Each structure stands twice: as structure tokens, then as C-alpha cells.
Amino acid sequence: MASLLHTEGEFMKRAGVVFATAAAALLISSPAYADWPPGSDADNLGNEAACDIPYESAFKFHIYFNSGQNGAYRNIGWAVYNFDALRPGDGHDHPLKYCITGGSRPLPGSGQKIKNNAASGENEHYKYTARVHYNSGYKGPYDAMAPYQHIDRFRNVYNQNASFLWA
Incomplete structure (x- = not known):
């Protein structure tokens, strides 16, 4: 069975996308004056x-x-x-x-x-x-x-x- 993540580099890219998405969601949910x-x-x-x-x-x-x-x-x-x-x-x-x-x-x-x-x-x-x-x-x-x-x-x-x- 083939692995979904073939390399460590691909894993790091996907982890970065997940982190960036979570960070963006947090910023959107913050009060308007927080910025x-x-x-x-x-x-x-x-x-x-x-x-x-x-x-x-x-x-x-x-x-x-x-x-x-x-x-x-x-x-x-x-x-x-x-x-x-x-x-x-x-x-x-x-x-x-x-x-x-x-x-x-x-x-x-x-x-x-x-x-x-x-x-x-x-x-x-x-x-x-x-x-x-x-x-x-x-x-x-x-x-x-x-x-x-x-x-x-x-x-x-x-x-x-x-x-x-x-x-």
C-alpha cells in the first residue's frame, strides 16, 4: 500500500498549510480592534x-x-x-x-x-x-x-x- 506522504518534505509542506489555515481562522475570529x-x-x-x-x-x-x-x-x-x-x-x-x-x-x-x-x-x-x-x-x-x-x-x-x- 502506498504512503499518502512520500517524503518528509511533503509532510512539512502539508503541516505548514494546516498551521497557516488555523492561524488565519484565529485572526478572523478576533475582535476588529485587536489589529x-x-x-x-x-x-x-x-x-x-x-x-x-x-x-x-x-x-x-x-x-x-x-x-x-x-x-x-x-x-x-x-x-x-x-x-x-x-x-x-x-x-x-x-x-x-x-x-x-x-x-x-x-x-x-x-x-x-x-x-x-x-x-x-x-x-x-x-x-x-x-x-x-x-x-x-x-x-x-x-x-x-x-x-x-x-x-x-x-x-x-x-x-x-x-x-x-x-x-
Whole structure:
């Protein structure tokens, strides 16, 4: 009986085709914003670092629902022009929301929108100042946090915050 694969080279070619087909299927099934470059709204929305424990996150700005860095939080890695309208490339605007944390007893603010709903923040970046602005588009009054600084209660944008910028 003749072998279906006559040579090792033919086996390797067929194995490569199977691998390439599987890889293509995986890419097609991934969310549309997964292909967007780092630094985009998609990264702030879909990156796992956004909901890591703040001091373990690769994203170095942490915004909190309650004063004193308490309640629900969201880690932000890139500038956000409008907390209520991030555009990951799927044709729709998406609000940035607090992570759902706390298990069976969710922390206050879990899952709520961040826009006009933040009380405190913390900047763990070694180099850049973090600014939370009153208006979308990095406009209006803002609270600034130098590297490694936190604000227990925003002075200028307490529950009136619409955008974030590294400066």
C-alpha cells in the first residue's frame, strides 16, 4: 500500500498549510480592534492591562470612582479624547467604563461610565504628567498629577471629567 506522504518534505509542506489555515481562522475570529496599533482607543478599551490590579498594570494612570483611590477603577495607557466616545475601529463609539471588580460584592462604580463620574486618580508613570480635563478634547480646567503623584479628590474635575492626556 502506498504512503499518502512520500517524503518528509511533503509532510512539512502539508503541516505548514494546516498551521497557516488555523492561524488565519484565529485572526478572523478576533475582535476588529485587536489589529489596531498600541496607543489607539482600541488599546484603552480592549487591553487586559486596563483592568489589572493598578500597581501591577502596564497602564500607568489609574482613575477611580471614589475619593482616596477607592471604589472601582480603570487603568489608562493612552490619551482619551472623550471618555464617552472611544473609537476602536468597528464603526461605533464606545464609552470607557470602570472595571467590574469585587467578585460577588462589586466595588462601588463597577461597570459605570467614567465620563463625569470620577473622584480621584493616580499617576505611576516615571516621566509624564497625567491630566484629567473637564471637557472633551483635552480642554477646560484640569487636574494634573506629576510622576508618582496621586490626587485623593479632584479639585477641578470632581465628577466633571471628560478626557485624559499625558503631558
